[in-house]
Amino acid sequence: MLDHLTVVTHPLVQHKLTIMRNKETSTAGFRRLLREISLLLAYEVTRELDMTTATIQTPLREMQAPILDGKKLALISILRAGNGLLDGILELVPAARVGFIGLYRDPETLKPVQYYAKVPDALEDRLVIAVDPMLATGNSSAAAIDLLKEKGAKNIRFLCLLAAPEGVARMKEAHPDVPIVTAAVDECLDHHGYIVPGLGDAGDRMFGTK
Structure with missing residues (x-):
């Protein structure tokens, strides 16, 4: 079983993350690096998949x-930024089933508001990996995990690029049974709920929006 929090310190992960943090990195470069x-993060989050054996002829x-x-x-994928993590993971696990949960953060309350949800069937029999580049307040992530559990998921992991201590604590409080895999835990959140030093808004940088 993975620990509640796993920080992937592989040199390639940390090097690529540094380039992504740089505000001069282009939208195309950011998107490529995120993929x-x-x-690389998917290797860690899938480390303990169930195995069996089959008879083959070499x-x-x-x-x-x-x-x-x-x-x-x-x-x-926790929309919209979660889509940026899907491409790389699907290269590693192309047969995976894919679902989407649409949440946006109310700018006044910082609470999540759900607007869309479509997930694969039989979640209770699958390893479920929820992906979102940023674990900031943790409210949206916790709400997404709530929904997945309501849909029957029992074996859930959360994969993100960056986390704030506040988000990690919120997830541990709400879902202590859900391990988190991330590339870094940054210092804190600012008064807007952004991760500091962070890398800005992952969705905006990925899609070239403001």
Whole structure:
């Protein structure tokens, strides 16, 4: 079982994250790096997938070889920025089922408001990985996990690029059974609810919006 919080300190992850933090990095560069770093993070979040064996024939002889067991895992993108993490993970696990949860943060209350949800069936039988680049206040992430549990999910992990201590604490309080995998835990949130030093708004930087 993964720890509640896993920070991936691999040199390539940290190097790519530094380039993404730089405000001079272009939209195209940011998008490419996010895809690359998500693939690297996916190695960690899928480290303990269930395995079984199958009989195969190599060019030399028959053998019992390890393969993944159980239903295809489910990737759940927390819109819109979560979509930036999907590409890299799907390169690693192309057969994964994909779902989407639409949440936006009310700028006054910082509370999440749901506007869309469509997820794969049989979540109770799948490893479910919820993805969102930023774990800031943790309110949207906790709300997304609430919805996934209502849909039957029992084995859930949360993958993000950056986390704030406040978000990690909120998730641990709300969902202590959901491990978090991230590339870094930054200093704090500012009064707007942004991660500091952070990298700005991941969705805006990914899609070239303001």
